[in-house]
Amino acid sequence: MKKYILGRFIRSIFSILAVVCIAIILVYTLIPRDEIFKVDPNFTKLQGDSRTTYMYARWKELGYLDYQQQADMCKAYSDDYSSCMASEGDFEEVVKAYENDGYTIQTLKSGLVFAYRNYSIPELVGRFFSNLIVIDNPSAVQDSDNPDLERSYYIESGPNGIPAIKCSGCQYQYQLYVNGSFPFIHQNVIKLNFGISFPTHSGVNTLEVINRGQDKTKNEEITFPNGSTGNSPINLYTCQYKATSTLDHLDESHFDDNYANCAYNYTAPSMTTLSYMFGILSLIIAYAIALPAGVMMARKKDKWQDKLGMVYINFMIAVPSLAFIYFAKQIGLMFGLPDKFPQYGFSDIRSYILPVIILALMSTASVMIWIRRYMIDQSNADYVKFARAKGLNEKEIFNKHILKNAIIPIVNGIPSSIILCISGSVITESVFAIPGMGKMLPDSINAYNNNMVITLTFIFTALSIFSLLLGDILMTIVDPRIQLSSKGDSR
Structure with a gap:
C-alpha cells in the first residue's frame, strides 16, 4: 500500500510538471508576445523610445528574453564607462561581445543601443522551475544601507499573544505562526513563485492576486512593533523587509525595524x-x-x-x-x-x-x-x-x-x-x-496574462491529480476489500 501510494505520488508530480511544461511552451512560443500590451493602459500612452524601452523591460520581467540597456552593457564589459556611454572608446568591442553571446543589437532614436536575447524553450522551462520554490532564510535580505543587520531566528509573541518563530535577515519577519484563520498554522518559509501578474493586477505576484482579500480594507485596533497603537488594516504577520532607502516617516512612526512592507486585511474573502x-x-x-x-x-x-x-x-x-x-x-x-x-x-x-x-x-x-x-x-x-x-x-x-x-x-x-x-x-x-x-482562467487568457494562465494551470492540474489519488485511498477506507497495492505487496 505504501509503495503504491509513493509510486502514484511520484507519477503525479511528473504529470503535473509535464502539463506545466506544455503550458509554458504554448504560452511563450505560440502566442505573439506583442499581444500582452493589448489591454495595458500604460503602453498606449507611450511613444518612441519610451515605448520601446517599456516593451522590452516588460518582456524581460515576464521571462521572454534577456534585455540589457547600453548602461548595463558598458558596466559589464567596458573599462571606461563614460566613453562607452558616448559610443566611443571600446564601445564597438562591447557590442561585439554581446553579439558573440547571441544577443541582437538595436539602436534607439536617441542613438543609445540595447541588446536582447530570446530564451530558448529549455531556458524558458528551466528558468520557470528554478524560480518556482523560494526558501526564506536569514541571508535572504541584502541591503547595503543596513550592513549590521542581525541574522537569526528567535521566538517572540505575535500580535495575538501566541508565540511565533520570527527571523531577522529573512524576507518575511514571521516564519511560523498560529492564528484563528484556516488552516490556523501558517508559514512564510517556503513560497511558490509563479511570477507577477501582467497586464491585469500589474506587478502583483499571481498567487497574491488570487489569495488576497477583496472589497474594502478592514481597520482594526492593533499595537505596532514600536508600541504605538491605532486603527489600521495592516496584517503584521505578512510584513516583509523594506529597504532602508525606501523607509518613510509613516514607517518610522509605527515600526522599530525595516519589516514595514505589510499586506492589508480586507472585509471580503479572496x-x-x-x-x-x-x-x-x-x-x-x-x-x-x-x-x-x-x-x-x-x-x-x-x-x-x-x-x-x-x-x-x-x-x-x-x-x-x-x-x-x-x-x-x-x-x-x-x-x-x-x-x-x-x-x-x-x-x-x-x-x-x-x-x-x-x-x-x-x-x-x-x-x-x-x-x-x-x-x-x-x-x-x-x-x-x-x-x-x-x-x-x-x-x-x-x-x-x-x-x-x-x-x-x-x-x-x-x-x-x-x-x-x-x-x-x-x-x-x-x-x-x-x-x-x-472567471480567472478565461479572463487571463483573454488578457494575455501569461503568468496567471500558467499559475492556474499548475494549481488546477495539481488539485485534479491529487484528488484522484485521495479518491482511491478513500475507497479503500470505505471498503477494506479494495486493495491498491499489487498482488503480493503487503506494505
Whole structure:
C-alpha cells in the first residue's frame, strides 16, 4: 500500500510538471508576445523610445528574453564607462561581445543601443522551475544601507499573544505562526513563485492576486512593533523587509525595524475562498438532495417516484447549463433575490442564495442517476437474495446493505468534488458577476496574462491529480476489500 501510494505520488508530480511544461511552451512560443500590451493602459500612452524601452523591460520581467540597456552593457564589459556611454572608446568591442553571446543589437532614436536575447524553450522551462520554490532564510535580505543587520531566528509573541518563530535577515519577519484563520498554522518559509501578474493586477505576484482579500480594507485596533497603537488594516504577520532607502516617516512612526512592507486585511474573502464557499455549500446541498432521491428511485424502481426522478434527470441533462442558470435566475428575481452579486455585495446573504442553489441543482442529476444505477445493480447480487431469505424488510436491505456497497463508486469522486470547488464555476460566476476563481482562467487568457494562465494551470492540474489519488485511498477506507497495492505487496 505504501509503495503504491509513493509510486502514484511520484507519477503525479511528473504529470503535473509535464502539463506545466506544455503550458509554458504554448504560452511563450505560440502566442505573439506583442499581444500582452493589448489591454495595458500604460503602453498606449507611450511613444518612441519610451515605448520601446517599456516593451522590452516588460518582456524581460515576464521571462521572454534577456534585455540589457547600453548602461548595463558598458558596466559589464567596458573599462571606461563614460566613453562607452558616448559610443566611443571600446564601445564597438562591447557590442561585439554581446553579439558573440547571441544577443541582437538595436539602436534607439536617441542613438543609445540595447541588446536582447530570446530564451530558448529549455531556458524558458528551466528558468520557470528554478524560480518556482523560494526558501526564506536569514541571508535572504541584502541591503547595503543596513550592513549590521542581525541574522537569526528567535521566538517572540505575535500580535495575538501566541508565540511565533520570527527571523531577522529573512524576507518575511514571521516564519511560523498560529492564528484563528484556516488552516490556523501558517508559514512564510517556503513560497511558490509563479511570477507577477501582467497586464491585469500589474506587478502583483499571481498567487497574491488570487489569495488576497477583496472589497474594502478592514481597520482594526492593533499595537505596532514600536508600541504605538491605532486603527489600521495592516496584517503584521505578512510584513516583509523594506529597504532602508525606501523607509518613510509613516514607517518610522509605527515600526522599530525595516519589516514595514505589510499586506492589508480586507472585509471580503479572496477569490479562492469565495469560490470555495460557493462550491462547498452547493456540494453539501447537492448530495443532501441527490443521495436520498437516488435511493428512493432505486427502491421504487419503475414506480411514479422513479419516473418522476427520471424526468428531472433528463430535464437537467438536456437543458444547457446557461439556459438553466438564466431560467433559475428569473425565478429568483420573482422572490426578490439579486441577479448580480455586487448588487448587495459580500456581506448580504441574499447575494449567495441563488448562485448556491443553481450550482447545487446542476450537480444533482449526475449523482442521482449513478446512485440509482449502482443500487439497482447491487439489488440483484447474491447477498441481497440471502438477506431477503433471512426475512429482512426491503428498507433495511436497501439502507444497510445495498447502499453501503453502491456508495463506494460515489465515494471515489467525493475528494475531487470537494477539492475542485476551489476552481469555481465559470458560467455561474460570469452570469452573477461573482469575483471568484471561476472567471480567472478565461479572463487571463483573454488578457494575455501569461503568468496567471500558467499559475492556474499548475494549481488546477495539481488539485485534479491529487484528488484522484485521495479518491482511491478513500475507497479503500470505505471498503477494506479494495486493495491498491499489487498482488503480493503487503506494505
